[in-house]
Amino acid sequence: MRIMNPIISRVTDVAGTGGGAGRRTGRPRGFSTVLWLAGGPSRSVKGQEWYQADEVAEEYEDKRFSRGGRVIDRREKEAVLDALAPLEDREVLEIACGTGRFTVTLADRGADIVGLDISDAMLAEARQKARDAGVTDRLEFTRGDAARLPFPDDHFDAVFAMRFFHLADTPASFLSEMCRVSRDRVFFDTFRRYSARSLYNWLLPMGSRLYSQAEVERLLSGAGLRLERADHDFRFPFGFYREVPGEVAEAVWRFDTAIGRTPLGPPLASVSYWDARVV
Numbered sequence: 001m002r003i004m005n006p007i008i009s010r011v012t013d014v015a016g017t018g019g020g021a022g023r024r025t026g027r028p029r030g031f032s033t034v035l036w037l038a039g040g041p042s043r044s045v046k047g048q049e050w051y052q053a054d055e056v057a058e059e060y061e062d063k064r065f066s067r068g069g070r071v072i073d074r075r076e077k078e079a080v081l082d083a084l085a086p087l088e089d090r091e092v093l094e095i096a097c098g099t100g101r102f103t104v105t106l107a108d109r110g111a112d113i114v115g116l117d118i119s120d121a122m123l124a125e126a127r128q129k130a131r132d133a134g135v136t137d138r139l140e141f142t143r144g145d146a147a148r149l150p151f152p153d154d155h156f157d158a159v160f161a162m163r164f165f166h167l168a169d170t171p172a173s174f175l176s177e178m179c180r181v182s183r184d185r186v187f188f189d190t191f192r193r194y195s196a197r198s199l200y201n202w203l204l205p206m207g208s209r210l211y212s213q214a215e216v217e218r219l220l221s222g223a224g225l226r227l228e229r230a231d232h233d234f235r236f237p238f239g240f241y242r243e244v245p246g247e248v249a250e251a252v253w254r255f256d257t258a259i260g261r262t263p264l265g266p267p268l269a270s271v272s273y274w275d276a277r278v279v
Contacts (some may be wrong), residue, residue, distance in 0.1 A: 053151040068241040068249025071169025083187045087111040095161035107135035160187040166208035175223040195270040232269035
């Protein structure tokens, strides 16, 4: 399993021996890693202090992915697995891995995967989940800043981030870093600007950054990525699913999916999944 910790990555990349020679020559090599080690994590993500609290990590999955939230968890994992397959022996990086629900799932499917997060508390939960699942030999967790990834250019076959870009104040820098360390594929989700999400966004403690399709396409182009496919989901808000019992959520999800198959589906969707290739 070819995983490099931040210190090794820094030495390799500053020396100019990382992968990707001849591609993206305008980006200074070693830039991200040196800044992360010397200056500490950036503050370009909303709610970092809240997110890093121990009690938030301990309750994170129970609050979001129990009861009706299991529908959300299942659909998001399906989207990631579909985009990144085949996974056997592929080298994958997950940005903002949190408690490791995707990282552990992909390791179980055969990927060699690194999960990166800013929160020590979240990473502690993720490591325990990996031990419980018996996949510690196929993954590694590391603390780091998503805007300054501690890895050389072209280090992974695929890089993905879920539940991240709605909190990003500087999405272009994050996406550029994801592209820099990926040899092939970048996958992420966003909340849609013209959707049900915008109706209750102001009620959320930190709010969310909402994106139109045109804005995402500009971000992809600016990062050196080509959009392969976009899928749009969830006419009913996440908050609704989390508040109802599982059997109610399943019935609503069937109705939600049926709406998604009609011409009204994409315009009403609140979530988009973006599957892109490195140019």
